[in-house]
Amino acid sequence: MFSAFSKRLPQISIFHHPSSPPSTKALAMLRSSLSGPFPPNKPDAPPLDFNLEVIESTPPTPEQLRTILSYLTPKDSAAAPPPYSTFLSSHPSAAGVSEQPQSAVGIANLGAQNPNALKWPVVVDWNGGKASIGDVDGVKGILEALRQRRDGEVKDEDTHQSKGWFS
Template identity: 30%
Template sequence: MFKKLFGEHGAKNVVTLFHKPSSTPSTRVLTLLKQANAQSVSHATEDQASDHTTHNRAQRTEFDLDVTEAPPTPDQLKNIIEYLGGPVSGAAGKIIKGAKDESEAIRRLKENEEAFQRPVVVDWNQGKAVVGENESEILSLLQSISKETDKA
């Protein structure tokens, strides 16, 4: 039900980048996300100026980009771990240095925010996340926004 509320026609997905400006990989991911968002917005504008009976898929890949330098809240961290495959997948250790499980990840994050590994890209509406700068994984996540929108 919650997912359905955000998947309504016309609503944009929110994609969050947990960013660290001093990190080269994080800066590359930010550039990639900005470019992808700019392309979808420019395609949407072109569509609005042309025939309204056809829908360009790029228009539907529009998303709101939320860039934050703050670490995730404990609830967000739990969700991200779930999006990455859940507690048994070892996801906690991918995003929090040295964490063996979700509870240790939350504890370590509270003790030291720098333990959180950036960049992390999260699509909250679809329940998907990518850790690191894997461009193909990030682009795949963005492309899946249009597939999800097509189902709505």
Template identity: 55%
Template sequence: MFSAFKRSIPQISIFHNPSLPPSTKALDMLRAALSSPFPPVSASNSPLKFNLEVIESAPTADQIRTILDYLPRVRDVDDPHHVAALISSHPSSPSLPDRPHSPEGLVRLAQKTPLALKWPIVVDWTNGRASAGNSEGVGDVLEYLRKRRDGEAKEEEDYQPKGWFS
């Protein structure tokens, strides 16, 4: 009956490095989706609604744990905190044996060598989706929001209370 109370505006964060073109492109895509019709091919579409937070620093260790759960990839079953998905191939990145193996290690690496991190990292905290290092993943996050807006994405099962009045 009151399902509208459960709907919330998605919270999107972009961990942004303004000196990198992919990060700037991703931020431009997010801002355009907020202010212009989405998708832009039809002027009859409305802009997407989400709260955008721009963070010009690396995520914290706790945020990294959550982001790793949200990334669409096959996880290494032996290492549930595998952080390789967030390490870039930039020459300043450590070689394979020297790479960090924990979120805390990744935070230390990002503080010491910011280009070792895949920028941008875009996270939809509300819907549990993330993208790291490319604008295509940002497009996937935005497309999911469009599907939710247009009713094409399956909504989570409505809460059905058990008790006297059900």
């Protein structure tokens, strides 16, 4: 009877760096989806409804990095999560291959010391179990998944139930 009261809004976080063009574009896309029709090409569509947390110029914590990597592994796959180097950029000031950290703690420390070493943005749907690293198309995929849930094309029970930060 009161199930509507227990339904939580999706929690989306963007680890954003203002000097990164993909990060700036992704943040604008997320904000636009909250304030205007989504998808944008359907003027009668309502905006999406989610909590947006913007973390500027600060990398995810080691625990968040581990969770995010687990979201990048296909759900129906027995494959191991991608390597931590997934978070690293090819910026000239980034660490060389031999100097790249191979742990969540190492990536978090490197990102704190040298923000250019990371791929920005890191966008995470904590409730839906989806993430995108340095990829605007991945953010579009996260927003499309939210739209599908909003429009009843996918039931909440069919989505990944996170054991992460906001569930």
